[in-house]
Amino acid sequence: MTHPSPSRCPCCGYAKVVPAGRPGRVLRYRNTALTLPPDLSLSHCQRCKYEDLSLAALPGELLESLYRSSLRERAQLAIARLHRHLSKNKLELLLNLSHGYLCRLGAGHGVPSAALVSLLTLLAEHPDLLRELEAYWTLPPGDGSKSTHADEAISASRKTPTPNRRYRP
Numbered sequence: 001m002t003h004p005s006p007s008r009c010p011c012c013g014y015a016k017v018v019p020a021g022r023p024g025r026v027l028r029y030r031n032t033a034l035t036l037p038p039d040l041s042l043s044h045c046q047r048c049k050y051e052d053l054s055l056a057a058l059p060g061e062l063l064e065s066l067y068r069s070s071l072r073e074r075a076q077l078a079i080a081r082l083h084r085h086l087s088k089n090k091l092e093l094l095l096n097l098s099h100g101y102l103c104r105l106g107a108g109h110g111v112p113s114a115a116l117v118s119l120l121t122l123l124a125e126h127p128d129l130l131r132e133l134e135a136y137w138t139l140p141p142g143d144g145s146k147s148t149h150a151d152e153a154i155s156a157s158r159k160t161p162t163p164n165r166r167y168r169p
């Protein structure tokens, strides 16, 4: 069995595989979906439209750079939304972040962790959770009324196969 030569399409065997760019190419990277720059040239089959979007075929530094930009942009958006409900200063206190860190992220400086972006996004989407979190941190571990609800939900979900309506994944 012979392998197709590098200039042949691995999908249809057509010989005319040429580098080309286009908009709308999205790929899974780490915990997110990245949109590739439209001017990035990748091998593209002119017959079957095959493109190699595997991570091995793409420049690692570019993917990391896109990923960091995505984290920055997502954090900026979440911080702007959260600012309507709580000042950056109070939010930093609530999450035990360094003073001024959210200002830096809000201005597009620094690279937040995916975990922090996840938390900020969830809080921006459900600002009522800010009050819940404030109450949570004033109580000893395990004493929060909401955690009691969560415990009940967990034990209820263990008893019955019906998923919890509010927290269904």
Ligand SMILES: [Zn+2]
Residues within 6 Å of the ligand: 009, 010, 011, 012, 013, 014, 045, 046, 047, 048, 049, 050
């Ligand atoms: Zn092809």
